[in-house]
Amino acid sequence: MGKKDEMKASNPFVHFFQENMGILVALAALCIFLEIMNQRFFTWSNWLTILDNVSKTGFLAIGIMLCIMLGGIDLIAGAGIACSGVLCIVCMERWHLPMIVAIIAGLLVGLIAGMLNGIIIAYSGIHPFVVTLAMQSILRGVAYLLANAQPVPLYVNEFFPRIGIDRVFGIPLPIIYLIILFFIQWLLLNKTKTGRYIYAVGGNETAARFSGINVEKIKILVWTFSGLLCAFAGVVLSAKLKSGQPSTSVGAETDAIASCVLGGTSMYGGTGRTSGMIIGVFIIGVISNGLTLMHLDVNWQYVVKGVIILVAVYSDMVRQRKSQARKE
Template sequence: MISVARGRTSSPSVSSLFSLGGATGPLIGLLLLCAFLSFATDSFFTARNLLNVLDQITVLGIMAVGMTFVILIGGIDLSVGSILALSMMVMGYLSNELGMALPLAIVIALFASAAAGAVTGLLITEFSVPAFISTLAMMSVARGLANMITDGQQIVGFPGWFNLLAIIRHGGFLTVTVGLMLIVFAAGWIFLRNTTGGRCLYAIGGNQEVARLAGINVRLSTILVYITSAVLSGLAGIVLAARLDSVQPSSGVSYELDTIAAVVIGGASLSGGTGGIAGTVIGVLVIGVLRNGLNLLGVSPFTQQVVIGVVIALAVAAEVLKKKKG
């Protein structure tokens, strides 16, 4: 839970609850992208492919919710990909090498992720280390620990039920992993829109000193935000392990870039105080649909990196231009 401010806050209006948080432009872009791919390929606008897109964005979607909280307070988290790998390796080692029950191994892996997030938060709040440097250091530490656990080796094979979480479509369309992503989306949206704690994050991102004077415990909130981001990264690692039926310490490389990109494309400001889960969902879908569409069009992975990089640059440039006009 994020710490709450003193005093009451009024209930949000219906219009604010369904606000896209500045992501109207990205939503239009997403619809145009879907329309283009529907005409450019025969297989994009099919039920099977659209379900594949949902499966493919589960990891990114879960991580992006945590990154939304971080960016809202004006922070950044470069360690999410490495913490994802650390969570996977802790789970895999405990269950497959030590024989621990998989559910318990998952819980301990999430606690390990939380510990990494707590260390990052303490570095930022208690030692005044900039978020960029703190999370860069944690990125290196977590990746190193992930490799040390099995000396850089992957672990393959988990109980059948675990892999089926990402395969069986309940009701013909919804896997457990996709359902988990939707629950995380809903929980994040409710927290930001319907709780005082959520409003505190916007206040901290707007002006930390004003937020502190208003009675918000900025330090505790910051630590809890980084713990939340780390736990969601660890949870994304568990989801990825279910999809792959294996874990390896090299997982999650460059995931932090996609995660930050999804949040920024969704209308969040890197300076903090602006954004929301609705926009982040749109950003995640933009990246997921773009990658899927480029694959269907036969575009090479190297060219895909260039295209997605251009999209990220355009999204940030649009944010800057919007600020100048405002």
């Protein structure tokens, strides 16, 4: 939303650059640095790799960003991916159900988990951190139980893996899903009543209630949406891997949260833009890719991401303080 006082620029591109100047510069600097270090960076195929790798984080960030905008958080992502992926594969491999049923079952598990999160958060008053942390543990447990604690390879269905690896006009399908989902989130936040209500509830829950907004409904909706996106990421990943992996994606939520925070979504709630989050997702992806290209130990990425989250949250806090000071 318009943090700045000036009128919104009429040109959406100008507007985009104005609002995201800081991290765009950071992203550009990172890319130029990597190009200088390694000439393979700016190639079409490398960018497709980056995007393909980053699609999972992107799916998750779309939902988690909305939870953060409500002043909450969603931690089920990694476990949600594992659980829905395993369920989807188990449905086909062990229970011999048709693919479409398996996909729906996989998605449903995330949807239900998310809805439960939302209902508990909305009506019990328990902090979202605790609720989703508990749900994370439950989902991870269910994933191991379903899979008998080992990977479940898929043999019976030849077509299913294609939804994770096929290309359209040379572009891997996950990237296309990602673009569509980014667009849906943008529509939700900018073109619907629900979008306005999310900003309102996140900005001041009491005032939103007094404005007649059904705060509980918004919360349930947001956490359900986030759960569904985890499940979607899980189904796509299981297709890519041709198996259900109960131990996959531990800590996937960290990358997604980092992307949101980098993209200017305030942990205090009430602010956040799709465009910023997309750039955040890119930065996370480029960092992992860069470390690989530079032949550094990939495990460095965890250290780097941790530092980035701290810096991003700190600069968010400084911003908040400045705007607070101006209100006096």
